[in-house]
Amino acid sequence: MIYKVTDLIKIYGSRTVLDIAHLEIEKEQIYALLGANGAGKTTLLNILGLLETPTAGQIQYRSRSVNYSESALQALRKEIVLVSQHPILFTTTVFKNLEFGLKIRKIDKKERIRIIDESLDLVGMREFSNAPAQHLSGGETQRVAIARALALSPRVFLCDEPTSSVDVENQNIIITILRRINEAKKISVLFTTHDRSQAARLAQHTIVLNQGRLVPTMYENIFRGVLQTDPSGQPQCVIQDKMHLSIGGHQLIEKPKAVSVFIDPEKIVGRKPSEDPAAANELQGRVVQIIAENGKVRIVVDAGVWVALLVSQRRYQQIGFMVGETIRLSIPPEAINII
Amino acid sequence: MSRFGRGVLGVLLVLFLGTFNVWAADKILKMSTTTSTQASGLLDVLLPELEKDTGIKVKVIAKGTGAALRDGMDGNVDVILVHAKDREMKFIEQGYGTKRYAVMHNDFIIIGPPADPAGLKGSSQAVAAFNKLAATKSRFVSRGDDSGTHTKEQSIWEKTGLTMETKTTVIEKKGKKRKITFTHPHGLGNWYWSIGQGMGKTLTLADEKQAYTMTDRGTFIKYKFGREVPIELVVLCQGDPTLANPYGVIPIDPQMHPHVKYELAKEFAEWLVSARAQTVISNYRLLGKQLFYGDATAQ
Amino acid sequence: MDLLIDSFISAIGLVVSMDAEMVAIIGVSLKVSCVSTALASMIGVPLGFGIAFGRFAGKRMTITVLNTMLALPTVVIGLFVYAFISRRGIFGPLDLLYTQDAIIIGQVILIIPVIAAFTVAAISRIDERYRQTARTLGANRHQTAWVVFREARFGIVAAIVAAFGRVISEIGISMMLGGNIRGFTRTMTTAMALEYDKGSFVLAVALGIVLLGLSFGMNLLFHFFQGRVQSQ
Numbered sequence: 001m002i003y004k005v006t007d008l009i010k011i012y013g014s015r016t017v018l019d020i021a022h023l024e025i026e027k028e029q030i031y032a033l034l035g036a037n038g039a040g041k042t043t044l045l046n047i048l049g050l051l052e053t054p055t056a057g058q059i060q061y062r063s064r065s066v067n068y069s070e071s072a073l074q075a076l077r078k079e080i081v082l083v084s085q086h087p088i089l090f091t092t093t094v095f096k097n098l099e100f101g102l103k104i105r106k107i108d109k110k111e112r113i114r115i116i117d118e119s120l121d122l123v124g125m126r127e128f129s130n131a132p133a134q135h136l137s138g139g140e141t142q143r144v145a146i147a148r149a150l151a152l153s154p155r156v157f158l159c160d161e162p163t164s165s166v167d168v169e170n171q172n173i174i175i176t177i178l179r180r181i182n183e184a185k186k187i188s189v190l191f192t193t194h195d196r197s198q199a200a201r202l203a204q205h206t207i208v209l210n211q212g213r214l215v216p217t218m219y220e221n222i223f224r225g226v227l228q229t230d231p232s233g234q235p236q237c238v239i240q241d242k243m244h245l246s247i248g249g250h251q252l253i254e255k256p257k258a259v260s261v262f263i264d265p266e267k268i269v270g271r272k273p274s275e276d277p278a279a280a281n282e283l284q285g286r287v288v289q290i291i292a293e294n295g296k297v298r299i300v301v302d303a304g305v306w307v308a309l310l311v312s313q314r315r316y317q318q319i320g321f322m323v324g325e326t327i328r329l330s331i332p333p334e335a336i337n338i339i
Numbered sequence: 340m341s342r343f344g345r346g347v348l349g350v351l352l353v354l355f356l357g358t359f360n361v362w363a364a365d366k367i368l369k370m371s372t373t374t375s376t377q378a379s380g381l382l383d384v385l386l387p388e389l390e391k392d393t394g395i396k397v398k399v400i401a402k403g404t405g406a407a408l409r410d411g412m413d414g415n416v417d418v419i420l421v422h423a424k425d426r427e428m429k430f431i432e433q434g435y436g437t438k439r440y441a442v443m444h445n446d447f448i449i450i451g452p453p454a455d456p457a458g459l460k461g462s463s464q465a466v467a468a469f470n471k472l473a474a475t476k477s478r479f480v481s482r483g484d485d486s487g488t489h490t491k492e493q494s495i496w497e498k499t500g501l502t503m504e505t506k507t508t509v510i511e512k513k514g515k516k517r518k519i520t521f522t523h524p525h526g527l528g529n530w531y532w533s534i535g536q537g538m539g540k541t542l543t544l545a546d547e548k549q550a551y552t553m554t555d556r557g558t559f560i561k562y563k564f565g566r567e568v569p570i571e572l573v574v575l576c577q578g579d580p581t582l583a584n585p586y587g588v589i590p591i592d593p594q595m596h597p598h599v600k601y602e603l604a605k606e607f608a609e610w611l612v613s614a615r616a617q618t619v620i621s622n623y624r625l626l627g628k629q630l631f632y633g634d635a636t637a638q
Numbered sequence: 639m640d641l642l643i644d645s646f647i648s649a650i651g652l653v654v655s656m657d658a659e660m661v662a663i664i665g666v667s668l669k670v671s672c673v674s675t676a677l678a679s680m681i682g683v684p685l686g687f688g689i690a691f692g693r694f695a696g697k698r699m700t701i702t703v704l705n706t707m708l709a710l711p712t713v714v715i716g717l718f719v720y721a722f723i724s725r726r727g728i729f730g731p732l733d734l735l736y737t738q739d740a741i742i743i744g745q746v747i748l749i750i751p752v753i754a755a756f757t758v759a760a761i762s763r764i765d766e767r768y769r770q771t772a773r774t775l776g777a778n779r780h781q782t783a784w785v786v787f788r789e790a791r792f793g794i795v796a797a798i799v800a801a802f803g804r805v806i807s808e809i810g811i812s813m814m815l816g817g818n819i820r821g822f823t824r825t826m827t828t829a830m831a832l833e834y835d836k837g838s839f840v841l842a843v844a845l846g847i848v849l850l851g852l853s854f855g856m857n858l859l860f861h862f863f864q865g866r867v868q869s870q
Contacts, residue, residue: 051770070779077776088767091789100785101775152775369736377832400736400817401832414725415735515713515814539834567644596725598733 001063002027002156002188003048008057010043010212017043018212020057025190027155030182032199033192035209041192042085042160044209048190049082049158062155078105081154085161087145089133094125094144097133101152119147123177139170146177150185157181159191163198175202221263221308227338228256237261237336242304245281248333259338267335268309270299270319273328281331283307287323301329366395368603371410372420373487375538376586377401379445379557379630381623388619395607403512403537404487405519411435411589414596418604422586423487425494436589437601440608441634443620444585447491448559449576451477451551459551459575466498468576473501476530478550482541483533484512485519487584492553493522495581501525510535546570555584557630564626585634611635649843660844667825670738671806674745679798682750686757686797691783701758707751712744712810719744720814736817741825744811749801756800760793761786763867796863803856807849 003025010018018040025031025048035041046052047059050066050073059066061076089097098116107115120126123143128136136144142162149157162178163171179202182189193199199206208215210222223239230236230244235253237245239261273284285303292298297316300308307329311319321327376382377399386397400416401407404423411419412435419436421427422444430436449468451459457477459468472479482489496503503522510517512535523531532550534541538558545552546562549571562570576582588611590604610616617633624630652660689700721727723734723743734740764786772785787794809827816823818832826845833842 049774051774074776074778077774082774084767084770086767088765088771090768090771090785100772100777104776104778104781148775374832398736398817398819398822400819414730515716515810598725598731 001025002061004060004063005048006058006060008044008047008059009055010040010047010052011055016212018047018054020044020212020214023207023214025188026205027188028182028186029205030178030189030203031191032203032206033190033209034194034196034199034206035192036194038211039209040212041209045082045158045160045190045192048156049080050076051082078152079155080158081149081152081156082158083142083145083149083160083162085164087141089136089141089144089148091134092132093130094120094133094136095129097144098148098151101148105152115151115153116147119151120144122150122180123147124173137167137170139166139173142166142170142174143177146174150181153185154187156188156190159189161193162191163195164193178202215262221265223261223263223305225259225261226256227253227259229253237338240305243283243331245331245336246333247336247338262337263307263331264335264337265298265308265310267332268307269330269332270301270309270311270321271328271330272319273326279330281333282328283331284326284328287321287325287327290321290323301327303329307331366393366603368395368397368418368600368607369400369416370397370418370420370607371400371402371407371416373404373407373422374401375486375488375555375558376420376422378539378561379555380625381620381631384623385616385619388616389607389610392615393606393610395603395610397607403484404490405485405517411591414591414599416591417599417601418588418590418607420586420588421487422584423490424585424587426490427587427589430589434592434595437592437605438608439587439589440612442586442588442611443617443631443633443635444583445631446556446577447488447553447582447584448556448574449551449553449582450545450559450572451575452549453571453573454549455575457551462576463578465495465576465579465581469495469499470501472530472551473499473524473526476526478530478548479532480541480545480548480550480552481523481531481533482538483519483521483535484510484537485517485521486537488538488553488555489521491582491584495553496522496524498581499524506533508535512536542570542572546572551575556628557625560625560628560630564628586631645839645843648840649847652840652844653847657841657844660841660848662821663824663826663829663845664848666738666823667806667827670741670812670825671745671802674742674805675749675798675802677742678746678749678753678801681746682753682801683757683794683797685750686754686761686794687783687787689754690758690761691786701755704751704755704758708755710748710751712748712808713814715744715747716811716814719747719811723815735815736819736823738816738823740815741812741823744815745805745808748808748811749804752801752804753797756797757790757794760790760797760867763793764789792863792866796860796867799856799860799863803853803860806852806856 001024005020005023008018008020009016033041033044043052047054053068066076090100095116098119099112102112102115117126120129123146125140125143125147128140128144133144159178162174166174175198178189178191181187215222225237225239227235227237230246235247237247239245283303285301285307287299288302289300290297296310296312298308298310299321300306309329382399389395389397400410402410404421404426407419407421408426408430410416411430427439431439449459449465451457457471457475459471462468481492501524504525504527505520505522506527507518507520510519523533527533534544538554541552542554542558542562588608590601590608591599593599593601612635617635620631621629621633689697719740720735723729723732723740725735734743768785768789769782772782777785807827809831812823812825812828813831816825816828818824818828826849830842830845833839
């Protein structure tokens with residue numbers, strides 16, 4: 001385990017930006033950190049990259065608690081590198097940019113040249129070695145920044161939105177580079193993104209943040225709702241005045257309360273529509289999207305609000321939904337989580 | 340430090356040390372004098388002769404009379420050469436200088452527009468001329484800068500019997516501000532202008548305004564005969580003994596300032612009143628006109 | 639008008655023929671100004687760095703004071719230093735008054751704020767990310783400072799050029815502390831003042847031409863370096 005995060009809290013001014021009770025990151029794996037803008041991805045990345053200190057909580061790196069004194073940090077920074085979303089290269093040649101970190105580590109000249117050539121090869125920028133860094137395009141800059149970080153032979157490679165500000169061609173190159181780094185050099189890779197499919201393609205694990213907190217999966221099926229009692233006295237949750245869902249249990253709700261609700265897509269049941277009237281916690285909607293994902297099938301349904309369900313391949317083959325078709329969804333109370 | 344950095348440092352060190360006084364070993368005197376003395380050009384001829392005869396080199400710092408005396412009082416120089424006899428005597432009385440050697444004199448003249456509205460032409464009585472100026476309220480430009488010339492001018496006004504007023508003001512000359520007090524006849528700002536400037540600027544202004552002024556002969560000669568476009572003002576009153584401008588050289592008293600080069604200053608002063616120097620002084624011609632008259636016989 | 643034109647023509651002649659006295663005067667100006675600029679840079683640039691990077695209470699006040707000192711008139715500085723190095727002053731026995739060193743001291747005091755303030759400005763223009771990048775690459779405080787220095791190099795050179803332009807054309811300090819001694823502390827500006835006072839304009843105009851030429855050249859240089867700053 002390369003990172004272990006416990007009770008991490010980060011506060012900016014009056015805003016709690018991160019609130020993570022527990023997070024473990026395995027070594028030599030690729031992790032994707034997903035979340036909308038402002039969810040806290042970059043902050044978490046900066047904290048793992050030792051660029052920011054937590055307001056409270058503990059970070060363990062390689063089973064040792066991180067000591068935030070300058071000297072200890074400097075030692076750790078030799079193992080952890082971070083490439084930011086808009087990396088900045090020093091105003092000199094590409095070669096000298098890569099040389100900087102190596103010189104600091106007092107690596108001799110011949111070895112430096114070897115390492116730099118190798119790193120540039122890995123990102124496919126070898127012929128730019130003597131070019132002024134300021135003349136590179138966005139994608140080229142990103143690749144050089146990656147090479148610069150790689151040259152330092154880190155254990156952990158952190159990347160903030162590596163493909164967001166880059167053209168499509170370079171996007172694929174960068175994704176390939178990241179995969180190569182992990183496979184060939186056994187480096188732990190952690191990158192942030194707001195692109196689900198990119199996360200799915202590249203990462204073995206996905207961490208999802210929503211407003212500073214870990215959530216089971218990406219920001220779908222998360223709604224704002226009102227918790228209240230229905231006419232029969234049972235607790236219920238009303239989502240956008242369209243869905244009235246009974247949540248079970250015997251809580252007594254004194255007065256209506258606004259909450260955030262997460263509906264577990266794996267627990268929603270989809271069926272062909274029937275003539276029976278809609279039962280409690282049932283709704284109808286039209287299929288708008290079907291995507292194969294990590295061995296499962298994700299179906300997005302427009303039922304007034306967009307709801308996603310996750311079914312196994314086999315189940316899907318049984319039912320055979322199609323885009324544009326109207327289906328019936330059943331949301332059992334245990335699928336509903338108040339967060 | 341990189342080689343480049345060390346090279347730069349080395350060059351700087353050499354330059355900085357080079358500015359230190361290499362002359363210190365030689366016989367060097369620091370003398371303060373007036374700007375008009377320096378401007379007359381006499382020193383450019385006299386000082387090389389001094390060096391030839393005695394080996395003494397003189398560093399000349401030229402300021403207004405008041406400032407030159409101050410440098411003497413503060414011990415910033417070894418000897419002073421000024422032309423303000425009353426103040427010089429006071430200087431010695433107060434213990435700053437040892438002895439006044441009468442070196443030479445030049446003279447002041449009263450000049451004005453060729454039209455001469457006050458009717459001064461041909462006169463040789465300075466006090467009477469000033470009275471006429473006051474009576475006719477003819478425009479008069481005074482240096483007003485606490486210089487030797489200004490001091491002389493004030494002393495003549497005192498002798499006219501007119502009521503004098505006193506004014507304290509701050510003048511700005513050559514970028515420096517100074518506070519001075521002086522006397523003047525009634526009419527300041529009206530017909531009597533006090534501008535707080537040097538002789539050159541005073542002449543230029545008087546010429547522009549076709550006004551009267553009192554000037555030393557040397558500056559007048561330069562502005563009248565030494566320029567492509569000479570001033571139009573002409574000499575209207577000269578020869579009065581009161582207009583004589585005697586120069587005195589005074590070594591600074593080593594009892595007041597032990598560090599001054601007293602022996603050297605004394606040698607300098609004695610050379611100035613020697614027959615040889617006196618000849619050089621009297622022979623000096625500015626644009627063909629004699630400017631200075633040796634005073635050494637009157638010791 | 640004739641006066642100006644005739645003087646101007648004669649002055650060009652002086653400049654072209656490299657009149658000995660004129661060259662000597664220019665030499666004094668250049669020497670004094672170069673030394674004072676160099677000394678002030680060695681103090682002012684690190685000072686600017688310290689202010690830009692330092693974390694201390696009253697940092698904003700310090701910057702305000704620095705900017706105020708930029709407006710100090712040369713005569714004020716001249717007077718101030720004169721009080722110290724006059725024979726009656728504390729450093730009197732050092733015999734500094736009316737020497738080139740005295741002018742250098744005054745000029746150094748004049749431009750340290752200039753260089754420091756410009757350096758602070760140059761550094762603040764440097765993207766914070768350069769610092770962060772250096773840190774993530776493992777640089778310690780000194781190495782990081784060096785990175786910022788390198789990135790800000792054009793702005794800093796521009797600062798030094800601006801300072802040189804300031805001292806080569808000042809008169810207050812040169813006059814009060816140098817004494818305008820011929821061949822020794824007579825600078826271009828003090829010589830011009832003297833010549834004007836003497837009523838002879840030719841040398842003054844010649845020196846003025848050289849001074850203008852130098853100022854113009856310095857200005858061009860300054861803008862060149864500032865231009866390189868923008869293009870970064």
